[in-house]
Amino acid sequence: MRNFTCTCGNTLYFENTRCFTCGRVLGFLPETLTLSALEPAGEVDWRALAARGDSYRQCKNYREENVCNWMVPSDDPHAFCRACRLNQVIPNLSDPRNRVLWARVETAKRRLLYTLMRLGLPLVSRTTDPQRGLAFEFLADPATGLEFADHSGAQQVLTGHRAGLITINIAEADPSAREGMRERMGEQYRTLLGHFRHESAHYYWDLLIRGTQWEKMFRDQFGDERADYAEALRRYYEELRTDWQSDFISAYASAHPWEDFAETWAHYLHMVDTLETAHAHGFAVEGRTLRPPVSVDAPRSQRDAALDMALATFDELLGDWIKLTVAMNALNRSMGLDDAYPFTLSPLARAKLRFVHHLIAAHAT
Numbered sequence: 001m002r003n004f005t006c007t008c009g010n011t012l013y014f015e016n017t018r019c020f021t022c023g024r025v026l027g028f029l030p031e032t033l034t035l036s037a038l039e040p041a042g043e044v045d046w047r048a049l050a051a052r053g054d055s056y057r058q059c060k061n062y063r064e065e066n067v068c069n070w071m072v073p074s075d076d077p078h079a080f081c082r083a084c085r086l087n088q089v090i091p092n093l094s095d096p097r098n099r100v101l102w103a104r105v106e107t108a109k110r111r112l113l114y115t116l117m118r119l120g121l122p123l124v125s126r127t128t129d130p131q132r133g134l135a136f137e138f139l140a141d142p143a144t145g146l147e148f149a150d151h152s153g154a155q156q157v158l159t160g161h162r163a164g165l166i167t168i169n170i171a172e173a174d175p176s177a178r179e180g181m182r183e184r185m186g187e188q189y190r191t192l193l194g195h196f197r198h199e200s201a202h203y204y205w206d207l208l209i210r211g212t213q214w215e216k217m218f219r220d221q222f223g224d225e226r227a228d229y230a231e232a233l234r235r236y237y238e239e240l241r242t243d244w245q246s247d248f249i250s251a252y253a254s255a256h257p258w259e260d261f262a263e264t265w266a267h268y269l270h271m272v273d274t275l276e277t278a279h280a281h282g283f284a285v286e287g288r289t290l291r292p293p294v295s296v297d298a299p300r301s302q303r304d305a306a307l308d309m310a311l312a313t314f315d316e317l318l319g320d321w322i323k324l325t326v327a328m329n330a331l332n333r334s335m336g337l338d339d340a341y342p343f344t345l346s347p348l349a350r351a352k353l354r355f356v357h358h359l360i361a362a363h364a365t
């Protein structure tokens with residue numbers, strides 16, 4: 001994630017809604033991936049100072065619900081921003097706890113979308129393609145109220161993906177519920193953002209790999225996805241194999257080639273976003289400032305993104321990532337926290353990451 005600069009010179013961060021120095025209201029402009037200071041220009045319109053004073057409105061979820069900070073160009077008739085118009089179902093807001101969880105869900109979703117846009121990946125909404133387009137539904141387990149401890153109920157909401165529709169159980173935005181789940185599943189890492197990144201992989205598998213020239217290369221690298229999916233998952237949960245480290249990036253990746261791809265894709269997005277953040281803050285490893293995974297010069301054309309991806313070779317990215325994660329883990333231990341990136345990447349896992357890198361570079365527009 002980049003840092004942004006206010007008109008007053010103060011540094012701004014992606015989630016900010018107001019500049020702490022000059023007090024200006026802020027809004028994110030998805031067209032240029034810029035967080036801009038705003039000045040009022042009428043009842044609902046704002047002038048975006050980082051965009052030559054162009055006219056914008058706040059997303060309805062920004063103005064009315066305060067769970068978004070993205071803007072809509074004034075000449076766009078849509079009430080919602082490009083991130084919020086992907087929502088098909090949101091939680092029942094008559095429960096105040098749901099509102100808190102929903103805000104966290106939206107924050108993670110915008111991080112995912114930023115990286116997808118940054119990489120120049122195609123994003124087809126369900127409005128454009130009702131069969132396979134991308135949409136989100138954020139659901140709460142029925143009748144459990146605030147008690148997320150019981151996950152054995154038959155009606156439990158399953159976080160997952162189906163033909164472009166990504167479902168997130170909002171209990172994943174409750175840290176104690178999520179940590180309990182992580183422990184029960186024997187996972188090293190479980191985050192809300194990680195769920196978004198993982199599920200987006202299933203959408204992109206359908207969009208970029210299914211029935212394309214990438215399908216054969218995918219099978220060579222990850223195995224044949226035509227293996228019975230339900231049976232593979234049943235076996236995974238029953239047997240909980242412990243010998244996955246040499247072949248897979250995580251235990252869950254060993255369940256089925258689709259999950260292997262989704263876990264690898266999620267790690268690639270962790271890598272790209274975190275390296276961009278490290279670059280934005282001037283991090284250096286072994287005396288050399290970390291390179292950005294994509295150019296941070298703004299404004300940039302879509303074409304530049306594709307070029308940058310080709311230029312930042314995978315070996316350089318991975319080399320930087322390994323050094324950075326060693327340092328991040330050491331820093332976390334100094335703070336008495338768990339490792340930020342509790343993974344070691346086997347040669348096979350690295351080869352799978354390389355596949356994702358080439359897949360994304362080939363589709364960056």
Ligand SMILES: [Zn+2]
Pocket residue numbers: 006007008009010019020021022023024037
């Ligand atoms: Zn300011």
Ligand SMILES: [Zn+2]
Pocket residue numbers: 059060061062068069070080081082083084085
């Ligand atoms: Zn919005």
Ligand SMILES: [Zn+2]
Pocket residue numbers: 198199202258259262
């Ligand atoms: Zn999955």
